[in-house]
Structures are given as C-alpha cells and as structure tokens.
Amino acid sequence: MRVERGAKDGSTHRRPVAERLYRRLLVLLPARFHAEAGSEMVATFAAQLAAARRRGALALIRAFFLALLDLVLVALLERVAPARALCPHTAIAGTPSRGEHTMSRILFDLAVAARSLRRAPGFTAAAVVILALAIGANATVFSLVEDLFLTAPPHVAAPQELVRIGRTNNGGGFGSLAYPDYEFYRDQGTAFAGLLAYDPSGVAVQTARGEFRETRRAWFVSGSFFDVLGVEPALGRVLAADDDVVDRARTVAVLSHRLWQELGSDPGILGGAVSLNGQPFTVIGVAPSAFRGISPIESPPDLYVPVTTQPLLQPAGGEHPLKRVPDNVWVWLSVIGRLQPGATIDDANTDLQRMSTILEAEFAEWNDGIGAMASPSYALRPGDRNGFLETTRVLMAVVAMVLLVACANVAILLLARGTARRHEIGVRAALGARGWGLARGLLAEAVLLAAAGAVLGFALAHGGARLATAMMPYQLGVELRPGAGILAVSMIVAVAAALLAAAMPALEATRLGGASTLGERAVAPAGSRAQAVLVVAQVAVSVALVVAGALFVRSLMAARAVDLGFGVENRHLLTVKLDNHGYDAERGRQLTARALERFAALPEVASVSATRMVPFLGMWSGGFVPEGRQLVEESVVDSGFNAVGPGYFETMAIPILRGRGFDFRDGAESDPVAVVNEAFAERFWPGENAIGKRIYRDPVEPPFVVVGLARNAHYYELVEEDEPQVYFSLLQGSFPLVSFVARGRDDSDLAPQLRSALAELDPDVAVARATTLEQVIGNELARFRSAASLVGLFAALALVMAAAGLYGALSYLVVQRRREIGIRLALGAAPRRVGRSVVGRAVMLVAIGAGLGLVAAAGAVRWIESQLFGIEALDPLTFLAAPSILLLVGLLAALLPARRAMSVDPIQVMRV
Numbered sequence: 001m002r003v004e005r006g007a008k009d010g011s012t013h014r015r016p017v018a019e020r021l022y023r024r025l026l027v028l029l030p031a032r033f034h035a036e037a038g039s040e041m042v043a044t045f046a047a048q049l050a051a052a053r054r055r056g057a058l059a060l061i062r063a064f065f066l067a068l069l070d071l072v073l074v075a076l077l078e079r080v081a082p083a084r085a086l087c088p089h090t091a092i093a094g095t096p097s098r099g100e101h102t103m104s105r106i107l108f109d110l111a112v113a114a115r116s117l118r119r120a121p122g123f124t125a126a127a128v129v130i131l132a133l134a135i136g137a138n139a140t141v142f143s144l145v146e147d148l149f150l151t152a153p154p155h156v157a158a159p160q161e162l163v164r165i166g167r168t169n170n171g172g173g174f175g176s177l178a179y180p181d182y183e184f185y186r187d188q189g190t191a192f193a194g195l196l197a198y199d200p201s202g203v204a205v206q207t208a209r210g211e212f213r214e215t216r217r218a219w220f221v222s223g224s225f226f227d228v229l230g231v232e233p234a235l236g237r238v239l240a241a242d243d244d245v246v247d248r249a250r251t252v253a254v255l256s257h258r259l260w261q262e263l264g265s266d267p268g269i270l271g272g273a274v275s276l277n278g279q280p281f282t283v284i285g286v287a288p289s290a291f292r293g294i295s296p297i298e299s300p301p302d303l304y305v306p307v308t309t310q311p312l313l314q315p316a317g318g319e320h321p322l323k324r325v326p327d328n329v330w331v332w333l334s335v336i337g338r339l340q341p342g343a344t345i346d347d348a349n350t351d352l353q354r355m356s357t358i359l360e361a362e363f364a365e366w367n368d369g370i371g372a373m374a375s376p377s378y379a380l381r382p383g384d385r386n387g388f389l390e391t392t393r394v395l396m397a398v399v400a401m402v403l404l405v406a407c408a409n410v411a412i413l414l415l416a417r418g419t420a421r422r423h424e425i426g427v428r429a430a431l432g433a434r435g436w437g438l439a440r441g442l443l444a445e446a447v448l449l450a451a452a453g454a455v456l457g458f459a460l461a462h463g464g465a466r467l468a469t470a471m472m473p474y475q476l477g478v479e480l481r482p483g484a485g486i487l488a489v490s491m492i493v494a495v496a497a498a499l500l501a502a503a504m505p506a507l508e509a510t511r512l513g514g515a516s517t518l519g520e521r522a523v524a525p526a527g528s529r530a531q532a533v534l535v536v537a538q539v540a541v542s543v544a545l546v547v548a549g550a551l552f553v554r555s556l557m558a559a560r561a562v563d564l565g566f567g568v569e570n571r572h573l574l575t576v577k578l579d580n581h582g583y584d585a586e587r588g589r590q591l592t593a594r595a596l597e598r599f600a601a602l603p604e605v606a607s608v609s610a611t612r613m614v615p616f617l618g619m620w621s622g623g624f625v626p627e628g629r630q631l632v633e634e635s636v637v638d639s640g641f642n643a644v645g646p647g648y649f650e651t652m653a654i655p656i657l658r659g660r661g662f663d664f665r666d667g668a669e670s671d672p673v674a675v676v677n678e679a680f681a682e683r684f685w686p687g688e689n690a691i692g693k694r695i696y697r698d699p700v701e702p703p704f705v706v707v708g709l710a711r712n713a714h715y716y717e718l719v720e721e722d723e724p725q726v727y728f729s730l731l732q733g734s735f736p737l738v739s740f741v742a743r744g745r746d747d748s749d750l751a752p753q754l755r756s757a758l759a760e761l762d763p764d765v766a767v768a769r770a771t772t773l774e775q776v777i778g779n780e781l782a783r784f785r786s787a788a789s790l791v792g793l794f795a796a797l798a799l800v801m802a803a804a805g806l807y808g809a810l811s812y813l814v815v816q817r818r819r820e821i822g823i824r825l826a827l828g829a830a831p832r833r834v835g836r837s838v839v840g841r842a843v844m845l846v847a848i849g850a851g852l853g854l855v856a857a858a859g860a861v862r863w864i865e866s867q868l869f870g871i872e873a874l875d876p877l878t879f880l881a882a883p884s885i886l887l888l889v890g891l892l893a894a895l896l897p898a899r900r901a902m903s904v905d906p907i908q909v910m911r912v
Helices: 017-028 031-053 057-080 088-093 102-118 121-150 179-188 225-229 257-262 307-313 345-362 382-420 422-430 435-471 484-511 526-560 585-600 678-684 751-761 773-816 818-826 831-863 876-902 906-911
Strands: 004-006 012-014 162-169 172-175 192-209 212-221 252-255 273-276 279-286 303-306 334-339 370-375 571-577 605-611 621-626 637-644 656-659 673-677 694-696 704-710 725-729 737-744 767-772
Touching (some): 017 031, 102 121, 121 484, 179 192, 179 345, 252 257, 273 303, 345 370, 382 526, 382 773, 382 831, 435 484, 526 876, 585 605, 585 737, 673 678, 767 773, 773 831, 773 876, 831 876
Parallel strands (some): 212 303
Antiparallel strands (some): 162 172, 162 370, 252 303, 273 279, 571 767, 621 637, 621 694, 656 704, 673 725, 694 704
C-alpha cells in the first residue's frame, strides 16, 4: 500500500522503504499499545536510521535490524505480560505480578533477557561463541558414537536380533570362518533363524557393459545374505539359496544402486548381462540406494555375487576356499546370524560350542582346538569395537573437559557482566525485586545463550564431523552427519552447561541487598573469590588437556621419525591380480616385463619396478636352509621373503651394500638368484662375505645364489627388530599378485598414466589397488595422527578459553578495585607496581591451576598410555612444557588488564 505524506509545499513523496516496513510490522503489537505508542516508535526509528545513515551502510543495516529485533521483543513483552497489568515497582523491577501464569512468567523473563543481551552485543557474541565451540566439539563426538554404536544399518530389519560369529583358537581370538564350517553352522544350528556369510575384502573386477568399462569392487555373499538381513531390493530380486550352491553356482549379480545409476538407471537391465573379469553375469536385481552393508567400517561394494562364484572370479585358490582340502584351511568369511525368537546370546554360544565339538571330532585336521563364538556387536568385530571404544572414550573425556572450561569461561563472563550491572540490580532490588526474581533473570539469559550456542554449535558440528571422519584411524563406510537427535542432545547439554555457568552469578544476585547496592562501594569479595576459583579450575583442566595433546603430538612425531629403511615420497602403487584374468606363470611374467618397460617410458616416471609384497600390506615368510647347514628338516630356518622386479632397490631407495640388485637378466631361463639383508647375513654367515652363498628352499631344486646384500628395512611394523629377509627375482617365479612401484619425478598423481599404460597392454585387467606408499604409511600412522590432531585441537581450544577466562577475571578485578587503585596512585604508588600486582595475581592463579592440572594429568595418562608410541606416559619434557605454555598464555592475558590498572586516573576516581 502506498503511504504518502504531504510536504509544506503541498507535494507528496514516498517514505523510505525501511520506515514503511517498520510501520507494517507494528501490527505485531497489541492494538491498544499500537495506538498509544506506535507514532512515537516510528519517529524514534526514523531518527535512529537518519543518524546511522551518516555513519555508513554497515551502521545503517545494524541499526535497522536491531530496531526490528527490539520491536519483536516489545511485542512479545506486551502480549505476554503487559506493563499495565503490572504494579509500577514490578514493571520496573522486571518481575511479573503474582497472578501471572507460570508460562507467561517464563516467557516474560526470556523476553526481558533477550532485550538485555541485545544491549550487550560483545558479551553475547563472546558467550555464544564459547558455548558453540564446546557444544560443537561434543556434538561431533556424539555423532561419532551414534553412527558407530547406536545407529542401525539402513534397510536392515530388526538389527537387535543379529550377532556376529567368529572363529576362535583354543578359546581366544575372533577371526573369519571357513566356508565348510559356515555351511555346517548354518545347517545344524538351532539357536539361529538364519546365517549369512560374506567377504568384506571383496574382489576387484573389470566391469563392462556396452561402452562402460571400469574396475569395480564385488562382494562374495551367501545366498542368504539379503534374506537374513531383511533387505528388500529396489529393483528385481536379491540372491537366493539356489543361486549359491557349490559346483553349480549361478553367475548372477545384484548391482548397488550407485552402479545401476552409473549404468543409466535402466530398469531393462534386469536379465541383461554384465561382464566381470570377462565372465558374463546376469543382473537379477538392484540393492536399495542407502544400503551399505552391515558395518560402518566396511566400504559398500558395487556388486554382490554368490560366494560359490569365487573360483570363477579368483581362480588361484582352486577348490580351497569352498571345500575341505587336506593341509589347507581357508578362513576368509565374515558370518552374521539372526537369533531365533526368544533366543539369547548365551543360547547362541551354547549352540556354537555344541557344533564346534562335533566339527572337531569329525574334522580334527581342520578343527583341532578351533571353535566359534557369537558377539552381540554385529556391526564390528570385538577387536575393532574395542579399538573404537578406546578412541571414543578418550575423545568423550576430552570434549567433556572442554565443556567444563567453557562453563567456567561463561561463568566468568557472567560474573564480570554482573559487576557492570550492579547498580542496575541494586535499583531493581530497591524497587522490590526479590533475590529469586533477579536470579531468574540471569538464568533466563543463560538459557537464551545456550539456545544460540547450541544452534551455532550444531552447525559447527557438521564441519567437525567431516574433519573427525577424515582423521579417524579407520576408513569409515558411513559419513558422519549430526541429525535431530544430536541437535536435541546438544540443546540439553548447552542448557545444562549454561545454567551451571550461571549458577554462581545468580547466587551472587540473590545475595545483593537493595540498600547495599545503591552506593558506589565495591562488590563483596565473594565475586572475586568465585572468579579466582573458576580461573584455577580452567587452568587445571587446560593443563591436563595440553599434557594429553602434547603426548599425542610427540607420539606422532616419534612415529614419523622412524627410519623405515626405504623411500616413501612420490612412490605410486598399482596392484593387479593376473590369475583372475587367466594369466599363467609365463604369460604373467611377460606382461610384468612389458608393463615395466611401458611405465619406464612415461616422462613423469623416474624409475619403476614391481613387487609381490608391499611393505606394511602383508607378510610372507618361509623356511630356508642357508649354505653351511645340512639339508635336513632340523636345519630349516624361518625368514621373511619377497619377490621383486628389476630396479626394485633403486626405486625404493634401499641401498645395496655389496653386490648388485636384480635386472632383466634374472629371468626364468637364468640361474636362480637372491638378495639378502644385513640381518640374514649376520645371523647365518657372521664375519663372512654373503655374496656367492647359496640358499636352499627344496633339496631337489637348484639353490638360490646370493648376488647382493641390502640394507635392513622395516617390512611389517613401524617398530620391529632387524629380522632376516630374502628377496627373489619376480621374473623367475610365478607370482599372480603384482604391485608395480613407480617413483615420480614430482608429487603429481601418476595413477591415471599408469592405468592408461596398463590398459594399452590388456584392457581387461582390473586394477585391484591404486594408491601411494605415503598413503600406506599414513594408514599405519593414522591412529597416532588422529589422536594428535583431535586431542591437540581440543587442547588448543581449551587453552584459548583459559586465556579468555583469565583475561575476563583480571579485567573484572581491575574494575572491582578501581577505587583502591586510584587511591594508591593518588598516594604515590608507582603505576608499575600496580601493574605488577595484577600480573602477579595472574601468575598465582595459573601456578595453582597448573599444579592441580599436573596432578590430575599424572593420574589420568594411564588411560591413554596404550595409544602412545615411542614416548613414556609420564614424559618429563611434556609435563614441564604444559604449565610453561599456560604460564606464557596467562602473562599475555594479563598484559591488557595490567595496562588498564596502570592508566587509572586517580583524580577522576577521587572525584567519584
């Protein structure tokens, strides 16, 4: 609606848009209040805008929104508890009359608190940010706990009935099961409504359909997989028992929803064929879009195929994975069971023990001392679950301590704010406000601060959840996303924290008497003592957190400083499993040699080689007879060994101390050769030259002649003793799994070039793994890095909060002692001495808090000792550095309050 007003000359012009909007919002006010005060409010608003317009656009925007907020608050106040319904003294004091309803009283207090907070934007922003940071940290860890332990997998029916079944050895451990044992438990069990088996490691398959040709990952699953989980397909059907029969398995596949979309989301794909490693599989269904399997640490696959197709897609094992083969037990399947209605976990374990006894009697060679047990943790193996519990316990303790620091900080801010408002509180008390009414107003402010802090903290938690996921020592198959439940928990925690922080200031308010607060005397020293206690508590908790963070950081530094004995930077890995694509030994060697030549010709590649085993990604050991021992069984020694290609030692930067490494001359037609490490030579040929020595693997086969001596390196763990290691030539044996290692000239990603070059040789070969050696070692460092990053981050946050709390307390002290400081300066006290007294108080508070924190840290570090590496839990340097850092932070926080104390004008103070 056009609103016009006449000018003195009779012309008209449109009012500013902001003023017209403000006039329309006046309808929020009760009609009577609108009629009585509407015109005055509009005039005041217009004057505020005119004054703000002269200061710039930002001032104009700020004035506009503050005025709108004030209008909303006035409307709320007038509708909840109109001023005319209150006695004059209660209207001024901010307390509703006795006849008001409880809800109206609460809303009234909240509205008054909102107006009070609006008038102190600096205090409000600081308190909200402090609470938001603490709530965000807690919500992040809550999300981690919820997704790992409390959230059921999508599309899985009645997950509380599921149990995880593992293989035990002499009553200990919890491992994978062999397929024949799974079949027996499935068919003979009485406590289970059904059992399923699956291989979470899966298999890389070259997937082709039409123009689509990419390497994807498939899970081998039993025909009961989807049925036991209660998962319904999004399209078609799921696997059935008839699809999964040994010796007559059906080549059928269920696609993940993601892969189906990549293939065009065509419903007509049902009944069509998709090529997996050159084998045609019929598509029978599509899994639901959100289905990701069972465990949060298992990455969901692209396809699901019957377990019994394993010999077709992974032919190297032959019949071993599915049948009982003498002297060869394949344990490779994870097993989940669904309990019968009314059955318990104890019933399941009793049933498994009964069946294990039968298996041990019938198949002693396979099952001597072997049993099975059920764990209620269906989503995680007990070992993984314990690891996650240990990590989350530490994180929950840390964020709880951060929350305590935040509570103390907000309490300090509220006490300081109470100092600034003591005259206002005194006036309200003199006009009849009771102590509880005053305290209720402060608690209402705390609730509003909590609500704002919870909302902002929940928003921060989304970013924190992604950060925590990236820092976890496991590759999570789920994305942490704080939901409505986490928001509710965050709100409860925030309100509880804010009320805890406001309890002491509210108690101070109830103690104020009307007459005593109207004068200019200093506030009773109780507030100062309260702030001192809060600062000491803050410092103590912060010192404990800094100690923990420093221990984790030093642990990570120690792990990174380990000399592995080989180069890590710019080493790119490309792993292929040639036997899955029909390659025999000779063709495999030929493809390996041609691939090495092709990779070496790439301009981005400085050097390239191949290996059977990548450090930290497996272990290979066997029995050997070094020259000088009799070729009898008693002379066989155990040693780790590997098969590597030409140029391996140069590419991995493992020095050859004597002799040579392998080259293309060391092929299938040449004499067998080997390279040994220092530990092998020193143990079996001490003081002798290892070059030319022979190593026997079999009395009837030619021995391996040692042609090189390599430096010791780490192969399996970050910290390990120097153990004997033998290297054989990859081109002299049959090694179906080959990892190509390419050293780049810079840190650019070589995976696309390596994949393309390999596809030129054979486009049907699937790449099982494409990674870098830095990522492999990074996975070994992950648990140290995650603890150092997360705990260190929270410790830094607590450190900043402690500094802010100390600054607030000292500022409060200067304001509180302003008259005393002015009198001392007027009587001749040196300003530097006054400043030193402020700094001295800061040092005293930090020293007391640091002492208490060190005592607490010394008692608590035993909870994290198992997660440290290469450092003692009671590391003296760490326990010395933590309080020193807090002392330095305390001194910095004291500088500005000390300067303010030194600059107090004694003349002005004496006039007051």
